[in-house]
Amino acid sequence: MDFRFTEDDHTFRTHARTWLDSRLADTPAPHPRAWERELGKAGWIGIGWPGRDGEDGDRYGNRPAPLTHQVIWAEEYARSTAPPRMGHIGENLLAPTLIAYGTEEQRRRHLPPIARGETLWCQGYSEPGAGSDLAGIRTTATPDTTTGGYTVTGQKIWTSLAQDADWCFVLARTEPGSTRHHGLSFLLVEMDQPGRIEVRPIRQMTGTSEFNEVFFDGARAAEAVGGEGNGWAVAMGLLALERGVSTLAQQIGFAQELDQVIAAARATGAAEDPVLRARLVRQWAELVTMRRHALRTLGTPGDPGAPSVAKLLWGGWHQRLGELAVEVSGEAGAVGPQPWSATTPYDLTTAQRLFLFTRADTIYGGSDEIQRNIIAERVLGLPREPR
Numbered sequence: 001m002d003f004r005f006t007e008d009d010h011t012f013r014t015h016a017r018t019w020l021d022s023r024l025a026d027t028p029a030p031h032p033r034a035w036e037r038e039l040g041k042a043g044w045i046g047i048g049w050p051g052r053d054g055e056d057g058d059r060y061g062n063r064p065a066p067l068t069h070q071v072i073w074a075e076e077y078a079r080s081t082a083p084p085r086m087g088h089i090g091e092n093l094l095a096p097t098l099i100a101y102g103t104e105e106q107r108r109r110h111l112p113p114i115a116r117g118e119t120l121w122c123q124g125y126s127e128p129g130a131g132s133d134l135a136g137i138r139t140t141a142t143p144d145t146t147t148g149g150y151t152v153t154g155q156k157i158w159t160s161l162a163q164d165a166d167w168c169f170v171l172a173r174t175e176p177g178s179t180r181h182h183g184l185s186f187l188l189v190e191m192d193q194p195g196r197i198e199v200r201p202i203r204q205m206t207g208t209s210e211f212n213e214v215f216f217d218g219a220r221a222a223e224a225v226g227g228e229g230n231g232w233a234v235a236m237g238l239l240a241l242e243r244g245v246s247t248l249a250q251q252i253g254f255a256q257e258l259d260q261v262i263a264a265a266r267a268t269g270a271a272e273d274p275v276l277r278a279r280l281v282r283q284w285a286e287l288v289t290m291r292r293h294a295l296r297t298l299g300t301p302g303d304p305g306a307p308s309v310a311k312l313l314w315g316g317w318h319q320r321l322g323e324l325a326v327e328v329s330g331e332a333g334a335v336g337p338q339p340w341s342a343t344t345p346y347d348l349t350t351a352q353r354l355f356l357f358t359r360a361d362t363i364y365g366g367s368d369e370i371q372r373n374i375i376a377e378r379v380l381g382l383p384r385e386p387r
Contacts, residue, residue: 040117078252322358
């Protein structure tokens with residue numbers, strides 16, 4: 001597609017960069033939740049959400065804008081020193097899903113608080129026995145005849161930001177005896193239900209715990225998006241949206257990590273090794289290709305294979321970058337900062353954290369095997385894999 005930026009786009013980029021620079025200069029490390037409200041107050045959340053019938057508008061408290069402005073804001077935010085967004089899941093996953101599948105009542109209830117930075121969301125998809133094979137979920141939801149909603153019971157895992165979220169969108173089985181992708185519903189569950197919802201952080205080998213287990217014990221869900229039993233279609237629509245504009249911001253972060261690895265290779269002399277140098281060049285070329293692919297697919301919505309291709313591209317690329325980060329560090333890549341002792345918590349270098357975290361890149365968000373099956377079956381029309 002022709003994705004050249006106009007003069008108006010360049011003006012918007014300058015405005016976004018200036019606002020970020022001036023705001024972060026005043027408060028270098030704002031509190032994450034307060035920062036979300038600051039972004040909402042300034043109109044930076046929900047840029048370009050469409051109004052009813054696909055028209056641009058600010059009916060939900062957001063900023064009307066073309067697609068290019070969404071891209072520019074995502075890129076400039078990634079280049080800034082701003083903290084990681086806590087509102088990403090609500091703004092970039094739930095909001096477009098409600099716009100596409102929700103009722104006007106659901107949009108008016110949930111979108112304005114997201115646009116103001118007041119409510120945070122998490123995603124209740126994966127389960128211990130249903131990660132990449134999402135259709136195997138066992139969390140159930142039964143109709144609540146008293147309230148008209150649902151009662152949710154089950155367990156979710158790898159739930160990002162669940163410890164801070166106000167709401168969770170949950171894929172649950174609402175039709176007893178149903179299997180696979182049949183009989184599922186996309187439910188909206190408020191997290192503040194003491195005794196009904198328990199969140200347990202999962203400590204990873206990097207030492208961080210941004211992922212969680214979430215246990216639902218008769219939790220209340222007031223509504224289903226897209227109607228009862230249509231959860232699979234809504235869930236798949238959301239996963240396609242997940243590979244949208246936010247992937248361009250992700251690639252800015254990848255470029256910054258690649259720059260750090262290249263700088264380390266020069267500092268240690270590893271860049272003089274022709275094999276390592278060729279691998280670094282290949283990483284750069286593949287990153288450029290990923291950006292071109294992302295821009296192209298933004299201009300051709302509805303391509304069923306585009307999200308899977310994007311995931312395959314960046315998952316393997318980022319994993320290989322993690323390997324390079326440790327390799328170019330030489331022997332120092334195998335040990336932690338010195339001095340250390342049994343009484344001092346073991347710390348990791350930036351390269352080591354990158355290496356360890358990227359081991360999961362080809363698994364979370366849909367494993368490589370699942371992505372290849374989607375491309376083979378839904379795009380190429382090949383026979384389904386035997387189960």
